[in-house]
Amino acid sequence: MAIGVFPSFVEDMKVFGWERLNGHYGVRAFVVGNTISSIPYLFMISLIPRAIAYYLVGLQKSLGHFAYFVILLFTTMILVESLMMTVASIVPDFLMGIITGADIQGVIMLNGGFFRLPNDLPKPFWRYVMYYIVFHKYANQGFYKNEFEGLSFPNNQAGVSPTSTGDEVLRSFWHVEMGYSRWVGVGILFGMVDICRLLFWGIINTIDKVKPLIKSYMAVPPKYSSQILENPSAISSS
Structure with missing residues:
Protein backbone atom coordinates (compact mmCIF):
# COMPACT_ATOMS: atom_id res chain seq x y z
CA MET A 1 0.00 0.00 0.00
CA ALA A 2 3.00 2.31 0.24
CA ILE A 3 2.67 2.68 -3.54
CA GLY A 4 0.10 5.34 -2.63
CA VAL A 5 2.98 7.66 -1.73
CA PHE A 6 3.68 8.15 -5.43
CA PRO A 7 1.08 10.86 -6.27
CA SER A 8 2.05 13.11 -3.37
CA PHE A 9 5.74 12.58 -4.00
CA VAL A 10 5.39 13.63 -7.62
CA GLU A 11 4.04 16.94 -6.32
CA ASP A 12 6.94 17.15 -3.86
CA MET A 13 9.34 16.74 -6.77
CA LYS A 14 7.70 19.66 -8.56
CA VAL A 15 8.06 21.85 -5.48
CA PHE A 16 11.66 20.76 -5.13
CA GLY A 17 12.31 21.73 -8.75
CA TRP A 18 10.99 25.25 -8.15
CA GLU A 19 12.86 25.65 -4.87
CA ARG A 20 16.05 24.32 -6.42
CA LEU A 21 15.87 26.82 -9.27
CA ASN A 22 15.47 29.60 -6.70
CA GLY A 23 18.59 28.38 -4.92
CA HIS A 24 16.93 27.72 -1.55
CA TYR A 25 18.48 24.28 -0.96
CA GLY A 26 20.27 21.48 -2.77
CA VAL A 27 19.64 17.83 -3.53
CA ARG A 28 21.24 16.53 -0.34
CA ALA A 29 19.11 18.75 1.89
CA PHE A 30 15.97 17.62 0.07
CA ILE A 48 -1.35 2.27 15.82
CA PRO A 49 -3.17 -0.14 13.45
CA ARG A 50 -0.85 -3.01 14.49
CA ALA A 51 -1.56 -2.36 18.18
CA ILE A 52 -5.26 -2.83 17.40
CA ALA A 53 -4.96 -5.91 15.18
CA TYR A 54 -1.86 -7.72 16.49
CA TYR A 55 -3.37 -9.37 19.57
CA LEU A 56 -6.74 -10.03 17.94
CA VAL A 57 -5.33 -12.61 15.52
CA GLY A 58 -3.57 -14.68 18.18
CA LEU A 59 0.07 -13.82 17.57
CA GLN A 60 2.63 -14.14 20.37
CA LYS A 61 1.60 -11.77 23.10
CA SER A 62 4.91 -10.71 24.65
CA LEU A 63 6.00 -7.10 24.33
CA GLY A 64 9.25 -8.11 22.65
CA HIS A 65 7.48 -9.98 19.86
CA PHE A 66 5.09 -7.08 19.30
CA ALA A 67 7.94 -4.55 19.23
CA TYR A 68 9.83 -6.63 16.67
CA PHE A 69 6.75 -6.89 14.48
CA VAL A 70 6.25 -3.10 14.53
CA ILE A 71 9.94 -2.45 13.78
CA LEU A 72 9.88 -4.95 10.93
CA LEU A 73 6.77 -3.39 9.41
CA PHE A 74 8.18 0.13 9.90
CA THR A 75 11.40 -0.84 8.11
CA THR A 76 9.58 -2.38 5.16
CA MET A 77 7.35 0.69 4.79
CA ILE A 78 10.39 2.98 4.66
CA LEU A 79 11.95 0.65 2.12
CA VAL A 80 8.90 0.59 -0.15
CA GLU A 81 8.58 4.38 0.08
CA SER A 82 12.26 4.72 -0.84
CA LEU A 83 11.74 2.40 -3.79
CA MET A 84 8.77 4.43 -5.02
CA MET A 85 10.76 7.65 -4.62
CA THR A 86 13.43 6.17 -6.86
CA VAL A 87 10.78 5.20 -9.43
CA ALA A 88 9.31 8.71 -9.26
CA SER A 89 12.71 10.27 -9.97
CA ILE A 90 13.00 8.17 -13.14
CA VAL A 91 9.33 8.06 -14.26
CA PRO A 92 7.73 11.36 -13.18
CA ASP A 93 4.50 10.70 -15.08
CA PHE A 94 1.67 9.86 -12.65
CA LEU A 95 0.07 6.94 -14.49
CA MET A 96 3.27 5.38 -15.83
CA GLY A 97 4.93 5.75 -12.43
CA ILE A 98 2.10 3.91 -10.65
CA ILE A 99 2.21 1.15 -13.26
CA THR A 100 6.00 0.83 -13.04
CA GLY A 101 6.00 0.78 -9.24
CA ALA A 102 3.19 -1.78 -9.08
CA ASP A 103 5.00 -4.01 -11.60
CA ILE A 104 8.21 -3.89 -9.58
CA GLN A 105 6.34 -4.67 -6.37
CA GLY A 106 4.52 -7.56 -8.04
CA VAL A 107 7.71 -9.16 -9.30
CA ILE A 108 9.48 -8.99 -5.96
CA MET A 109 6.39 -10.21 -4.08
CA LEU A 110 6.20 -13.32 -6.25
CA ASN A 111 9.85 -14.11 -5.47
CA GLY A 112 9.76 -13.45 -1.72
CA GLY A 113 9.22 -17.06 -0.67
CA PHE A 114 5.55 -16.83 0.31
CA PHE A 115 3.44 -17.45 -2.78
CA ARG A 116 5.95 -20.09 -3.79
CA LEU A 117 8.30 -21.61 -1.25
CA PRO A 118 12.01 -20.84 -1.69
CA ASN A 119 13.06 -24.37 -2.66
CA ASP A 120 10.31 -24.47 -5.29
CA LEU A 121 11.35 -21.28 -7.09
CA PRO A 122 12.62 -21.84 -10.67
CA LYS A 123 16.39 -22.01 -10.95
CA PRO A 124 18.74 -20.36 -11.48
CA PHE A 125 17.63 -16.74 -11.95
CA TRP A 126 14.53 -16.59 -9.75
CA ARG A 127 16.06 -18.72 -6.99
CA TYR A 128 19.66 -17.59 -6.77
CA VAL A 129 19.42 -13.99 -7.93
CA MET A 130 15.99 -12.48 -7.39
CA TYR A 131 15.19 -14.36 -4.19
CA TYR A 132 18.21 -12.94 -2.36
CA ILE A 133 17.75 -9.30 -3.43
CA VAL A 134 14.01 -8.88 -2.80
CA PHE A 143 8.04 -12.57 10.81
CA TYR A 144 8.11 -16.39 10.74
CA LYS A 145 11.01 -16.52 13.20
CA ASN A 146 9.30 -14.01 15.46
CA GLU A 147 6.19 -16.18 15.70
CA PHE A 148 7.44 -19.78 15.53
CA GLU A 149 10.70 -19.80 17.49
CA GLY A 150 10.25 -21.17 20.99
CA LEU A 151 6.92 -22.89 20.29
CA SER A 152 6.04 -26.56 19.97
CA PHE A 153 3.24 -28.20 17.98
CA PRO A 154 1.58 -31.66 18.09
CA ASN A 155 2.88 -34.08 15.46
CA ASN A 156 0.43 -36.66 14.15
CA GLN A 157 2.92 -38.57 11.98
CA ALA A 158 3.64 -42.13 13.06
CA GLY A 159 7.11 -43.19 14.12
CA VAL A 160 8.35 -39.69 14.99
CA SER A 161 8.33 -37.45 18.03
CA PRO A 162 4.81 -36.53 19.21
CA THR A 163 5.71 -32.85 19.07
CA SER A 164 7.53 -30.64 16.58
CA THR A 165 9.47 -27.54 17.57
CA GLY A 166 9.01 -24.19 15.90
CA ASP A 167 12.52 -24.44 14.42
CA GLU A 168 11.61 -27.72 12.72
CA VAL A 169 8.47 -26.16 11.27
CA LEU A 170 10.48 -23.21 9.98
CA ARG A 171 13.04 -25.44 8.26
CA SER A 172 10.75 -28.10 6.83
CA PHE A 173 7.54 -26.22 6.03
CA TRP A 174 8.53 -22.60 5.36
CA HIS A 175 12.10 -23.31 4.14
CA VAL A 176 13.43 -20.56 6.41
CA GLU A 177 17.19 -20.02 6.65
CA MET A 178 18.08 -20.50 10.32
CA GLY A 179 21.74 -19.50 10.08
CA TYR A 180 21.07 -15.95 11.27
CA SER A 181 18.75 -14.30 13.77
CA ARG A 182 15.62 -12.32 13.02
CA TRP A 183 17.42 -9.06 13.87
CA VAL A 184 20.00 -9.68 11.16
CA GLY A 185 17.14 -9.61 8.67
CA VAL A 186 16.07 -6.21 10.00
CA GLY A 187 19.64 -4.98 9.58
CA ILE A 188 19.64 -6.18 5.96
CA LEU A 189 16.38 -4.31 5.35
CA PHE A 190 17.88 -1.11 6.79
CA GLY A 191 20.84 -1.59 4.46
CA MET A 192 18.41 -1.83 1.53
CA VAL A 193 16.80 1.42 2.70
CA ASP A 194 20.20 3.13 2.62
CA ILE A 195 20.89 1.76 -0.88
CA CYS A 196 17.53 3.01 -2.21
CA ARG A 197 17.98 6.45 -0.64
CA LEU A 198 21.51 6.74 -2.04
CA LEU A 199 20.25 5.64 -5.44
CA PHE A 200 17.49 8.23 -5.24
CA TRP A 201 20.02 10.92 -4.30
CA GLY A 202 22.32 9.89 -7.13
CA ILE A 203 19.55 10.00 -9.74
CA ILE A 204 18.28 13.42 -8.66
CA ASN A 205 21.79 14.79 -8.40
CA THR A 206 22.62 13.54 -11.91
CA ILE A 207 19.40 14.96 -13.36
CA ASP A 208 20.06 18.26 -11.59
CA LYS A 209 23.46 18.54 -13.30
CA VAL A 210 22.62 17.09 -16.71
CA LYS A 211 19.24 18.73 -17.34
CA PRO A 212 20.64 22.32 -17.65
CA LEU A 213 23.26 21.06 -20.08
CA ILE A 214 20.63 19.43 -22.27
CA LYS A 215 18.40 22.52 -22.23
CA SER A 216 21.33 24.75 -23.11
CA TYR A 217 22.40 22.38 -25.86
CA MET A 218 18.90 22.46 -27.35
CA ALA A 219 18.56 26.25 -27.01
CA VAL A 220 21.72 27.35 -28.85
CA PRO A 221 22.65 27.03 -32.53
CA PRO A 222 24.26 23.70 -33.46
CA LYS A 223 27.66 25.23 -34.11
CA TYR A 224 27.91 26.28 -30.42
CA SER A 225 26.46 23.08 -28.90
CA SER A 226 29.71 21.13 -28.90
CA GLN A 227 31.47 24.01 -27.16
CA ILE A 228 28.91 23.99 -24.33
CA LEU A 229 29.23 20.23 -23.78
CA GLU A 230 33.03 20.54 -23.68
CA ASN A 231 32.91 23.58 -21.36
CA PRO A 232 29.83 23.47 -19.06
CA SER A 233 30.98 26.62 -17.24
CA ALA A 234 30.01 28.52 -20.37
CA ILE A 235 26.36 28.08 -19.34
CA SER A 236 26.71 30.27 -16.25
CA SER A 237 28.81 32.88 -18.04
CA SER A 238 26.31 33.13 -20.86
Whole structure:
Protein backbone atom coordinates (compact mmCIF):
# COMPACT_ATOMS: atom_id res chain seq x y z
CA MET A 1 0.00 0.00 0.00
CA ALA A 2 3.00 2.31 0.24
CA ILE A 3 2.67 2.68 -3.54
CA GLY A 4 0.10 5.34 -2.63
CA VAL A 5 2.98 7.66 -1.73
CA PHE A 6 3.68 8.15 -5.43
CA PRO A 7 1.08 10.86 -6.27
CA SER A 8 2.05 13.11 -3.37
CA PHE A 9 5.74 12.58 -4.00
CA VAL A 10 5.39 13.63 -7.62
CA GLU A 11 4.04 16.94 -6.32
CA ASP A 12 6.94 17.15 -3.86
CA MET A 13 9.34 16.74 -6.77
CA LYS A 14 7.70 19.66 -8.56
CA VAL A 15 8.06 21.85 -5.48
CA PHE A 16 11.66 20.76 -5.13
CA GLY A 17 12.31 21.73 -8.75
CA TRP A 18 10.99 25.25 -8.15
CA GLU A 19 12.86 25.65 -4.87
CA ARG A 20 16.05 24.32 -6.42
CA LEU A 21 15.87 26.82 -9.27
CA ASN A 22 15.47 29.60 -6.70
CA GLY A 23 18.59 28.38 -4.92
CA HIS A 24 16.93 27.72 -1.55
CA TYR A 25 18.48 24.28 -0.96
CA GLY A 26 20.27 21.48 -2.77
CA VAL A 27 19.64 17.83 -3.53
CA ARG A 28 21.24 16.53 -0.34
CA ALA A 29 19.11 18.75 1.89
CA PHE A 30 15.97 17.62 0.07
CA VAL A 31 16.74 13.91 0.45
CA VAL A 32 17.70 14.22 4.13
CA GLY A 33 14.73 16.45 4.95
CA ASN A 34 12.29 14.18 3.15
CA THR A 35 13.64 11.13 4.99
CA ILE A 36 13.50 12.72 8.45
CA SER A 37 10.06 14.25 7.97
CA SER A 38 8.48 10.95 6.85
CA ILE A 39 9.81 8.81 9.72
CA PRO A 40 7.32 9.88 12.46
CA TYR A 41 4.29 9.36 10.21
CA LEU A 42 5.46 5.97 8.94
CA PHE A 43 6.12 4.89 12.53
CA MET A 44 2.62 5.90 13.63
CA ILE A 45 1.12 4.05 10.65
CA SER A 46 3.12 0.98 11.68
CA LEU A 47 2.28 1.22 15.39
CA ILE A 48 -1.35 2.27 15.82
CA PRO A 49 -3.17 -0.14 13.45
CA ARG A 50 -0.85 -3.01 14.49
CA ALA A 51 -1.56 -2.36 18.18
CA ILE A 52 -5.26 -2.83 17.40
CA ALA A 53 -4.96 -5.91 15.18
CA TYR A 54 -1.86 -7.72 16.49
CA TYR A 55 -3.37 -9.37 19.57
CA LEU A 56 -6.74 -10.03 17.94
CA VAL A 57 -5.33 -12.61 15.52
CA GLY A 58 -3.57 -14.68 18.18
CA LEU A 59 0.07 -13.82 17.57
CA GLN A 60 2.63 -14.14 20.37
CA LYS A 61 1.60 -11.77 23.10
CA SER A 62 4.91 -10.71 24.65
CA LEU A 63 6.00 -7.10 24.33
CA GLY A 64 9.25 -8.11 22.65
CA HIS A 65 7.48 -9.98 19.86
CA PHE A 66 5.09 -7.08 19.30
CA ALA A 67 7.94 -4.55 19.23
CA TYR A 68 9.83 -6.63 16.67
CA PHE A 69 6.75 -6.89 14.48
CA VAL A 70 6.25 -3.10 14.53
CA ILE A 71 9.94 -2.45 13.78
CA LEU A 72 9.88 -4.95 10.93
CA LEU A 73 6.77 -3.39 9.41
CA PHE A 74 8.18 0.13 9.90
CA THR A 75 11.40 -0.84 8.11
CA THR A 76 9.58 -2.38 5.16
CA MET A 77 7.35 0.69 4.79
CA ILE A 78 10.39 2.98 4.66
CA LEU A 79 11.95 0.65 2.12
CA VAL A 80 8.90 0.59 -0.15
CA GLU A 81 8.58 4.38 0.08
CA SER A 82 12.26 4.72 -0.84
CA LEU A 83 11.74 2.40 -3.79
CA MET A 84 8.77 4.43 -5.02
CA MET A 85 10.76 7.65 -4.62
CA THR A 86 13.43 6.17 -6.86
CA VAL A 87 10.78 5.20 -9.43
CA ALA A 88 9.31 8.71 -9.26
CA SER A 89 12.71 10.27 -9.97
CA ILE A 90 13.00 8.17 -13.14
CA VAL A 91 9.33 8.06 -14.26
CA PRO A 92 7.73 11.36 -13.18
CA ASP A 93 4.50 10.70 -15.08
CA PHE A 94 1.67 9.86 -12.65
CA LEU A 95 0.07 6.94 -14.49
CA MET A 96 3.27 5.38 -15.83
CA GLY A 97 4.93 5.75 -12.43
CA ILE A 98 2.10 3.91 -10.65
CA ILE A 99 2.21 1.15 -13.26
CA THR A 100 6.00 0.83 -13.04
CA GLY A 101 6.00 0.78 -9.24
CA ALA A 102 3.19 -1.78 -9.08
CA ASP A 103 5.00 -4.01 -11.60
CA ILE A 104 8.21 -3.89 -9.58
CA GLN A 105 6.34 -4.67 -6.37
CA GLY A 106 4.52 -7.56 -8.04
CA VAL A 107 7.71 -9.16 -9.30
CA ILE A 108 9.48 -8.99 -5.96
CA MET A 109 6.39 -10.21 -4.08
CA LEU A 110 6.20 -13.32 -6.25
CA ASN A 111 9.85 -14.11 -5.47
CA GLY A 112 9.76 -13.45 -1.72
CA GLY A 113 9.22 -17.06 -0.67
CA PHE A 114 5.55 -16.83 0.31
CA PHE A 115 3.44 -17.45 -2.78
CA ARG A 116 5.95 -20.09 -3.79
CA LEU A 117 8.30 -21.61 -1.25
CA PRO A 118 12.01 -20.84 -1.69
CA ASN A 119 13.06 -24.37 -2.66
CA ASP A 120 10.31 -24.47 -5.29
CA LEU A 121 11.35 -21.28 -7.09
CA PRO A 122 12.62 -21.84 -10.67
CA LYS A 123 16.39 -22.01 -10.95
CA PRO A 124 18.74 -20.36 -11.48
CA PHE A 125 17.63 -16.74 -11.95
CA TRP A 126 14.53 -16.59 -9.75
CA ARG A 127 16.06 -18.72 -6.99
CA TYR A 128 19.66 -17.59 -6.77
CA VAL A 129 19.42 -13.99 -7.93
CA MET A 130 15.99 -12.48 -7.39
CA TYR A 131 15.19 -14.36 -4.19
CA TYR A 132 18.21 -12.94 -2.36
CA ILE A 133 17.75 -9.30 -3.43
CA VAL A 134 14.01 -8.88 -2.80
CA PHE A 135 13.16 -7.49 0.62
CA HIS A 136 10.12 -9.74 1.12
CA LYS A 137 12.49 -12.65 1.77
CA TYR A 138 13.93 -11.02 4.88
CA ALA A 139 10.61 -9.54 5.99
CA ASN A 140 8.70 -12.84 5.70
CA GLN A 141 11.41 -14.90 7.35
CA GLY A 142 11.78 -12.38 10.16
CA PHE A 143 8.04 -12.57 10.81
CA TYR A 144 8.11 -16.39 10.74
CA LYS A 145 11.01 -16.52 13.20
CA ASN A 146 9.30 -14.01 15.46
CA GLU A 147 6.19 -16.18 15.70
CA PHE A 148 7.44 -19.78 15.53
CA GLU A 149 10.70 -19.80 17.49
CA GLY A 150 10.25 -21.17 20.99
CA LEU A 151 6.92 -22.89 20.29
CA SER A 152 6.04 -26.56 19.97
CA PHE A 153 3.24 -28.20 17.98
CA PRO A 154 1.58 -31.66 18.09
CA ASN A 155 2.88 -34.08 15.46
CA ASN A 156 0.43 -36.66 14.15
CA GLN A 157 2.92 -38.57 11.98
CA ALA A 158 3.64 -42.13 13.06
CA GLY A 159 7.11 -43.19 14.12
CA VAL A 160 8.35 -39.69 14.99
CA SER A 161 8.33 -37.45 18.03
CA PRO A 162 4.81 -36.53 19.21
CA THR A 163 5.71 -32.85 19.07
CA SER A 164 7.53 -30.64 16.58
CA THR A 165 9.47 -27.54 17.57
CA GLY A 166 9.01 -24.19 15.90
CA ASP A 167 12.52 -24.44 14.42
CA GLU A 168 11.61 -27.72 12.72
CA VAL A 169 8.47 -26.16 11.27
CA LEU A 170 10.48 -23.21 9.98
CA ARG A 171 13.04 -25.44 8.26
CA SER A 172 10.75 -28.10 6.83
CA PHE A 173 7.54 -26.22 6.03
CA TRP A 174 8.53 -22.60 5.36
CA HIS A 175 12.10 -23.31 4.14
CA VAL A 176 13.43 -20.56 6.41
CA GLU A 177 17.19 -20.02 6.65
CA MET A 178 18.08 -20.50 10.32
CA GLY A 179 21.74 -19.50 10.08
CA TYR A 180 21.07 -15.95 11.27
CA SER A 181 18.75 -14.30 13.77
CA ARG A 182 15.62 -12.32 13.02
CA TRP A 183 17.42 -9.06 13.87
CA VAL A 184 20.00 -9.68 11.16
CA GLY A 185 17.14 -9.61 8.67
CA VAL A 186 16.07 -6.21 10.00
CA GLY A 187 19.64 -4.98 9.58
CA ILE A 188 19.64 -6.18 5.96
CA LEU A 189 16.38 -4.31 5.35
CA PHE A 190 17.88 -1.11 6.79
CA GLY A 191 20.84 -1.59 4.46
CA MET A 192 18.41 -1.83 1.53
CA VAL A 193 16.80 1.42 2.70
CA ASP A 194 20.20 3.13 2.62
CA ILE A 195 20.89 1.76 -0.88
CA CYS A 196 17.53 3.01 -2.21
CA ARG A 197 17.98 6.45 -0.64
CA LEU A 198 21.51 6.74 -2.04
CA LEU A 199 20.25 5.64 -5.44
CA PHE A 200 17.49 8.23 -5.24
CA TRP A 201 20.02 10.92 -4.30
CA GLY A 202 22.32 9.89 -7.13
CA ILE A 203 19.55 10.00 -9.74
CA ILE A 204 18.28 13.42 -8.66
CA ASN A 205 21.79 14.79 -8.40
CA THR A 206 22.62 13.54 -11.91
CA ILE A 207 19.40 14.96 -13.36
CA ASP A 208 20.06 18.26 -11.59
CA LYS A 209 23.46 18.54 -13.30
CA VAL A 210 22.62 17.09 -16.71
CA LYS A 211 19.24 18.73 -17.34
CA PRO A 212 20.64 22.32 -17.65
CA LEU A 213 23.26 21.06 -20.08
CA ILE A 214 20.63 19.43 -22.27
CA LYS A 215 18.40 22.52 -22.23
CA SER A 216 21.33 24.75 -23.11
CA TYR A 217 22.40 22.38 -25.86
CA MET A 218 18.90 22.46 -27.35
CA ALA A 219 18.56 26.25 -27.01
CA VAL A 220 21.72 27.35 -28.85
CA PRO A 221 22.65 27.03 -32.53
CA PRO A 222 24.26 23.70 -33.46
CA LYS A 223 27.66 25.23 -34.11
CA TYR A 224 27.91 26.28 -30.42
CA SER A 225 26.46 23.08 -28.90
CA SER A 226 29.71 21.13 -28.90
CA GLN A 227 31.47 24.01 -27.16
CA ILE A 228 28.91 23.99 -24.33
CA LEU A 229 29.23 20.23 -23.78
CA GLU A 230 33.03 20.54 -23.68
CA ASN A 231 32.91 23.58 -21.36
CA PRO A 232 29.83 23.47 -19.06
CA SER A 233 30.98 26.62 -17.24
CA ALA A 234 30.01 28.52 -20.37
CA ILE A 235 26.36 28.08 -19.34
CA SER A 236 26.71 30.27 -16.25
CA SER A 237 28.81 32.88 -18.04
CA SER A 238 26.31 33.13 -20.86
